[in-house]
Amino acid sequence: xxxxxxxxxxxxxxxxxxxxxxxxxxxxxxxxxxxxxxxTTFGETLRKVFLHTNMEVYPLSELLVxxxxxAQHVEELIQPALKEGKVVLCDRFIDxxxxxxxxxxxxxxxxxxxxxxxxxxGVRPNLTVLLDCxxxxxxxxxxxxxxxxxxxxxxxxxxxxxxxxxxKMSKADPKRFFVIDxxxxxxxxxxxxxxxxxxxLKNYGI
Ligand code: TYD
Numbered sequence: 001x002x003x004x005x006x007x008x009x010x011x012x013x014x015x016x017x018x019x020x021x022x023x024x025x026x027x028x029x030x031x032x033x034x035x036x037x038x039x040t041t042f043g044e045t046l047r048k049v050f051l052h053t054n055m056e057v058y059p060l061s062e063l064l065v066x067x068x069x070x071a072q073h074v075e076e077l078i079q080p081a082l083k084e085g086k087v088v089l090c091d092r093f094i095d096x097x098x099x100x101x102x103x104x105x106x107x108x109x110x111x112x113x114x115x116x117x118x119x120x121x122g123v124r125p126n127l128t129v130l131l132d133c134x135x136x137x138x139x140x141x142x143x144x145x146x147x148x149x150x151x152x153x154x155x156x157x158x159x160x161x162x163x164x165x166x167x168k169m170s171k172a173d174p175k176r177f178f179v180i181d182x183x184x185x186x187x188x189x190x191x192x193x194x195x196x197x198x199x200x201l202k203n204y205g206i
């Protein structure tokens with residue numbers, strides 16, 4: 001079972017993944033938590049360099065770097081974990097490429113779809129939790145935290161494109177996307193996600 005988390009910068013997905021992970025672990029489930037970009041030694045090493053570089057990176061190059069990290073992530077970690085019957089919680093996955101490199105940077109969506117299909121080897125999320133919050137609130141939260149990465153430093157118009165992209169994708173695939181108002185308090189969001197996930201696990205006999 002693969003559950004992915006998506007949303008704009010500062011939407012609170014990392015906090016929610018951690019809470020869900022702890023909850024499922026306490027329930028005795030075999031669950032792992034991972035993230036993109038990253039998740040493997042290769043991915044985490046590239047992430048450090050890539051997110052904080054001031055070098056000019058062209059949209060297609062950016063897409064290919066994320067795809068390389070995803071290929072490694074699926075092959076090394078996600079697919080083996082799924083084969084072992086684990087529940088995998090992933091902070092960003094295929095949809096981030098459509099949102100950021102596609103709708104954000106203007107790379108052709110067809111190219112992204114082809115590459116996503118190639119690098120994921122057919123692995124698809126069973127559920128995608130989308131934390132919806134305003135760009136202003138998200139960026140405010142980020143500005144209060146550590147140093148900003150190259151995406152967080154983008155202008156408002158870019159972040160608005162990402163927000164709209166996620167809205168569009170969630171409407172196009174309402175079965176997979178579970179949209180939650182990210183402005184609610186942390187505990188309310190956690191309980192809502194928990195309920196949804198528990199019901200899904202039940203459906204799968206887990
Ligand atoms: P993010 O989850 O926002 O990290 P953090 O919560 O630690 O700030 O991910 C880092 C950035 O990577 C984010 O701005 C979105 C970007 N990204 C893409 O542009 N394309 C992708 O395919 C992925 C996975 C991430």
